[in-house]
Amino acid sequence: MSIVAHHTVITSRNGVWATLRVRGLLRNATLASRLESAGADSLEVRLATGSVRVRLTAERDEAFWTEWLSVTVKAHSGGKAPVSPAPAVPQRLKAARRQPRTAASTAVDAGSGADTAHSAPIDRLLAQLAGNRPIDVERGLSVAEAQARLAQDGPNEIRDITGRSTSEILLGQFKSVPVALLGGSAALALGTRAFADAGAIGAVLAANATLGFVTERRAEETVSSLRKLGPRQTTVLRDGATVTIDAREVVVGDVLVLKPGEPVAADARVVEAHRLATNEAALTGESLPVRKEPIAALPEDTPLGERRNMVFMGTVVSGGAGLAVVVATAEHAALGRIRQLAQGTEAPRTQLQQELDSLGKRLAIGAATLCVGVFALGALRGRPLLPLLRTAVSLGVAAIPEGLPTVATSLLAAGVRSLQQRQVFARRLDAIENLGAVDTVCFDKTGTLTQNRMSVASLTVGDELIVLEDHESPPTLPDAWLRVAVLCNSVERVNGDPAGPWQGSSTEIALLEFAVEQGADAAQLRRSHATMGVRHRSEHHPYMVTLHDSTERGLLVAVKGRPDEVLARCETWFDGQGTQPLKPAQRRRLLQLNDEMAVRGDRVLALAFREHPDRSFGETAGLCWLGLVGLADPLRPDLPQMVQRFRAAGIRPLMITGDQLGTAQAVALRIGLNHGQPMVDAAQLPESAALIADVAEHASGFARTSPAMKLEIVRALQQRGHVVAMTGDGINDGPALKTADVGVAMGVTGTDFAHAMSDLVLRDDHPAAMLQAIEQGRTAFVNIKKSVRYLVATNLSELAATTFAVAAGLPEPFDPLALLWTNIVTDIWPAIALGLEPAEPGIMEQPPVSLRGGLLERSEWGAVATDASTMTLASLASFGYGLARYGAGPQARTLAFMTLTSSQLLYALAMRSGRPLRSGGLQPNPMLHRAVGWSLAAQAGTVLLPFARRVLRTTPIGPIDALVVATTAVLPLLARELLKERRR
The missing domain is CATH 3.40.1110.10 (Calcium-transporting ATPase, cytoplasmic domain N)
Known part of the structure; x- marks a missing residue:
């Protein structure tokens, strides 16, 4: 858009005039001459500021002049004659004003009498809100009246309805395909009077549900603790004095004192305004400020986003000042009713969780197909159908890595908690994902690169x-x-x-x-x-x-x-x-x-x-x-070293500031940001998004940027495929913070508006903390890939071993309940422990991560297949030894079962890093060692404890058998380490 409202409306003896800024007019005498000749006495051009002063009338309002100037400027650019302003409002504007309201605004309009506050004359509205005594806008409510209203109406707070309840999380553990397969297997066991099998399957179901519930509940609590639905404090008039109170104590009839940067505590009618503007992104999605004025009344059907005489809870004052009388609080406010509309919805899943779900579904379909083949092949070979069916169902359950979504949620939540320990507060789980992929960081100067101590x-x-x-x-x-x-x-x-x-x-x-x-x-x-x-x-x-x-x-x-x-x-x-x-x-x-x-x-x-x-x-x-x-404004310490570390991590640092070009250039030179690239004056940037992107690709930063231009620069970088992080602390940074892939606000100097628009908040304000956050994001992504690769390889090995045995005419190597045990022991705790692996050495010297190739790229599927094959061969070798020594029976199945489970647990150690373990350099991961150690101890209990032997149908093993199991179980770990050495 080339015409921008200057928010200057002046009433003089010559009428009402408004000032509009015209991009491209600054010092452009030719365009100025054309505008003056076409606008006659209704228009004044100011070359020094690039703006136009226009006379407002009933027929030529601000919207009319905005469109007329756009048409005239385009005509000038195309070499056409200027267009004289017609006295009528353009048809396109008329049509726009007749557009029906959106679903959101219609739903909001269906509430209480507060929805007509914008259309009532102010004196009548004040009378309606008066209660025991008339409301004096200059004094506000008395303390006694406010307390009485608070006791009657309740606190001004919106109940958080976006999170899942405890019962919803618990029921969600029984709605997956793997659980359905386990339930079917239990039903078959009960139908065949195999009560021990049914009890064991029930125990597996309970263990899975408990683990999933605990993990997801903890993640939900982490996210809920980060959600803030309203401001903590606000300023009101009470008994003629300006006081700061808890926003929950605001009542209908209170007079809000609106200041720049402060959130609006409740829906209120504007009664006084001095260049007042608010950001209503929370309600309308519009990131640019909305002008507010004490207009006498508006039509009753005015859409929510066009009610210029109202301010709303959940929005933030982005400029100017004013007074407003509260007309609705808590659930009766527009934000409260919109929240109620979302009560039956679920929070959107992150890209990583969607990728995990997709991978799980593909593996489930493949495993189910193969299990049907195993059942058909076994039936053709004349095996008993019911035991074969139970084996096929158990094999399918064991082959599906149902722990994938649980692992992802828990690891992302663990990433959030890890950042909190480093004084970096993440407001959303997907911020952890995006951090690892960030390749461009846009720094605001004042309050971010500087200490904001002028x-x-x-x-x-x-x-x-x-x-x-x-x-x-x-x-x-x-x-x-x-x-x-x-x-x-x-x-x-x-x-x-x-x-x-x-x-x-x-x-x-x-x-x-x-x-x-x-x-x-x-x-x-x-x-x-x-x-x-x-x-x-x-x-x-x-x-x-x-x-x-x-x-x-x-x-x-x-x-x-x-x-x-x-x-x-x-x-x-x-x-x-x-x-x-x-x-x-x-x-x-x-x-x-x-x-x-x-x-x-x-x-x-x-x-x-x-x-x-x-x-x-x-x-x-x-x-x-x-x-x-x-x-x-003194610069923060160690900024040159910070810039170098960003570049070493493959991340391009940019500075986007509203300061003058000379100031920005001086700061960029002092911290080493220029790097042979120019600092660009944003006021001279072209309007084309493509051209802005071209400039942004080769600049060290931008000076004299407005909030709208910051937004355009971030969008231009994203259109070029960059994953952008934006830091800021002020109101003017809000739109860019909200649009960036990762918005980062300063915790101390940052305004509430900046915090509300951001994904991360830095407690100590130093932007170098972003390096730790990015390291955490990269580590989380790499670790999730390790967990996924581990889960896929181990589950494929279970499927491959049974399929090969049936295809070769061998006895079944695993009892169905033994497969279920292997699944529960190896699928969750080792995978979660791998996900909590400390950062590998040099991770910040590698390029940013990318999800474009999926969690498992084509090159990695070959390694997964190799590792699954070694675990399959190890278990079959142990099974072959048992068949040769003991014949078909529980002894041979026990050896295969012990080898398969133990090899999977030891294989988790190989997944710690892509470099050989003996090369050193890795930080200790005690949780993984505990997970593997305790799981191996539990596995030993399956042959040492009589009760476990009866349930899982295992037998004791002697020293020679134990040596065979240990030798075959360690082979997959050694094979993976040898392949690492060869690759290095």
């Missing part, structure tokens, strides 16, 4: 640049400079304590503290210059404006913001001695000073003011330039 480092007086560290004492500053620094500032004392610390942005705190150090009396200035209005800095309004009433000088307009934007609105300047007209040569000199300060790495702001008699903002022009101030 201090004044340089300034200008007249046309002289003064670097403070080069002077023993700063120069004497004019009173107007100090006055603007103090007044055009939203910093306040904590809890209003005159002796307390300042709270607010680090930039404004640094500026205010510097002014105080230079002799400014902040408290006295604020008392003598009452604030009449504030326009906060926003995406399309890169400067802050405050209006003050002064008994000495009349009305004062104080301005602080981006130097080029402020300078474009100045007509005079302070030269160090007095006020002088601002000539073109002097403008160029001031911009040159700005560049010199930016090259030092300072964040540069301009200060300006104007005194005038009007009691309204009016047009922000005719200002007097006071000077520049450069603020330095």
Whole structure:
């Protein structure tokens, strides 16, 4: 979109005017001439800012001018004549306004009377909400009234209905195909009066269900602990005082005090707004800010996303400030009713879980087909059908790695817990998957690469640049400079304590503290210059404006913001001695000073003011330039080493910042980010997504980026196939954090909005913690592949051994219950222990992982088949020895059973790494050693304990038999290690 709303609406004697930014207009005199000739007296072009000022009427509203400008700019690009604005609203806009509401908004509209709050006149709405006494918007509710309403309506919180209950998790353990096969086998056993078999199968079912339930319940608790459905605290008016309360204590009738970066605690009607905008992504999916205004009333059927006089629970104030009266809380809020719609749904499965399910289904189909073949072949050979059927069913159950989904869920949840121990908090399980595949990391500068502790480092007086560290004492500053620094500032004392610390942005705190150090009396200035209005800095309004009433000088307009934007609105300047007209040569000199300060790495702001008699903002022009101030934000330690480690890991680091190009270049040079690639001025980027992607492929970073441009850059990288992580801490980072494959927010300096949009939160704010998170993601993915390969190879060996024996006319090598025992002993604990294997040496020197080839690539299937064959041959060799020595019977089956189970458990040790175990370098994995050790001990109990022998139909084995079992069981482990040596 080439036309962007500037969110500036001004009422003057000449009518109502709005400012729209037109991409491509900046210093484009030809396009400006075309727009002016076509727009006549309804349009003013401003080349210095690339914006257009348009007159608003009933027939030509902001939407009309947005479309007209888009058409005219496209006509100019195509060489066509400009189009004169017709007085009617374009048909496309009319059609868009008649579009039916979405299902979500319709469902929300079907709630309580709060759904009509946007359409009721404000006085009638306040009367409806009044209760015991009228609501005074300037004072809010009394404490007593609020407590009474809280007792009546209950707390303002939404019950978490997205997680599965305990009973749902338990019942889910009995809904799989393997369990159905086990149940069928148990039914057959009962039908043939084989009660011991049925009891053993029941025990297997109970063990599987218990293990799955415990694992999935723990994973669900981990995820639920990370879910936050609402803000913890909010600001309201109570008895005329601004107080901060727990958001659960907000009641209908409360007056919310809306501030930038703070979440909205409940649905509320806007009664006062100063450039107020909220992000409603939680409700509508729209990631860009939505303008909010105290509009008298809207049509009752206005869709949720177009209710500009309402703010909603679960959204975040992205700019400006205002007041709003609460009309709905808890389940009655729009977010609460949408949550109720999701009560019967299940959380989406991650890509990895889907891949595991797909693999399990393919293996199940293959195993079932082969089991049918085994049954048919055995029947042709004249074997008893019922025992053969039980064997085939048990073989099918044993051949299906039903532990795959359980293993995946538990390992992802373990990854989340491991990150928590490293002070990295993951909000979703699939963040662990995506971390391992990240190949591009986009860093925000302020608060991420820097410590967000600003201090004044340089300034200008007249046309002289003064670097403070080069002077023993700063120069004497004019009173107007100090006055603007103090007044055009939203910093306040904590809890209003005159002796307390300042709270607010680090930039404004640094500026205010510097002014105080230079002799400014902040408290006295604020008392003598009452604030009449504030326009906060926003995406399309890169400067802050405050209006003050002064008994000495009349009305004062104080301005602080981006130097080029402020300078474009100045007509005079302070030269160090007095006020002088601002000539073109002097403008160029001031911009040159700005560049010199930016090259030092300072964040540069301009200060300006104007005194005038009007009691309204009016047009922000005719200002007097006071000077520049450069603020330095120290970089976090060890950033150059961090950048090198990212590159060594095959991850490309980029910086995306809203700062000026010179500042960004200085920071990139200091931390080694440039790497021979240019830093790009995002304001000059083409509108085409393809061209943005071309630029992004060869840049070290982007300066002067808006939230919308950050979003476009992330999307452009993703369209090129990159897996992108985005770090940030502020409101302006929110859209990009939400869109990135992995959004990473700072835990200390990050806003609630940034936290809500992110997948990870870094507790200590240092972006180097991402390296640990990425290492964890890669390790988790590699370990899951190890577990999958282990499960597939071991289960195939069970299937292959029985199939070969039946095909060769040999007796069945395994009792059905023995196969079930092998399945339960080898499928879960060793696989989970493999999944918790520590990171292999050099994992961060390897390329990012990829799921494109699946969990088992074609090259790996050959290795899986080889390992399954060695375990099959080992068990058949032991079975052959038993047949030769004892003949067909339980002794031979016991030897085959002991060898198969033991070889699978020892094979788990070979799966620890792709390098030979004797090469060393691996960190210890005590859980795997315990899993293998205890499982081998349990396996020994099947021949040592009389009860186990009766159930599993095994026999005791002597020393020679034990030696045969040990020798054959270790062969698959040795074979895999020899193959590793040969490959290396």
